[in-house]
Amino acid sequence: MNKRLIIALAIILTVAPFGVKASTLDVNKTVFILSDRKLSENAYIAGGQVTVSGAAEKDVVVAGGKVLLTAPVKGDVLILSGSADVLEGVDGDVRVMGGQVTITKPIKGDLVVVAGMVTVLPTASVGGDVIIMGGTVDLGGDVAGQLDVNGADVNLNATVHGPATVHARDIVRIGEGAKFNSSLSYSSPKEALVADGAQLGTEVTYTQGGSIRHKEIPTSGKGLLLMIAAILGALILVKFVGI
Incomplete structure (x- = not known):
């Protein structure tokens, strides 16, 4: 055939x-x-x-x-x-x-990504929740709902309106453009590197640890x-x- x-x-x-x-x-x-x-x-x-x-x-x-x-x-x-x-x-x-995933434009619903390298550009936005499981994660843009990230090297430079939970095996970086309008809870071997100008929201909880939890x-x-x-x-x- x-x-x-x-x-x-x-x-x-x-x-x-x-x-x-x-x-x-x-x-x-x-x-x-x-x-x-x-x-x-x-x-x-x-x-x-x-x-x-x-x-x-x-x-x-x-x-x-x-x-x-x-x-x-x-x-x-x-x-x-x-x-x-x-x-x-x-x-x-x-x-x-996938292996490498890039998101550049608005998504009105939820975004779920499982990939080795994940990039969400500043031109992107998500009208629902965001769930990411990856190795290197670069998150920009705007997230209307909740954020849940599991990764190794996690870079956050987005506006997040809902509660945010981040687990990093290696490091968490929070850029100057990051803005958390609700709570931020994260775990990593060391505390996050936070740039001047970043807005960390109403409540920040840090837990030392480097294991990526099952999601x-x-x-x-x-x-x-x-x-x-x-x-x-x-x-x-x-x-x-x-x-």
């Missing part, structure tokens, strides 16, 4: 609970969705290199080696990749598992199935396409 057909059938079977009849499916070693193409249904995409430049009306699920999202998404986004750059706004939630990633039933779909899609790509 043709390799692409095997991949397509496997992903279709995986995402069937969401109604593939009303979905867009793109599978190839390289996938480019140009700006003149509008994704009007849920989009499921798998490839070694994936670029999505067409605006999406619903959810976008991507499994790939390198993923670039350069168009706005009105639904949720789920990405499993080696590297992922979310370069446009998302109206729903964003969940990413259960919240997912709705839909989100969990989407995550399974992305993982299986990536495994199939590795097996049959060799990305």
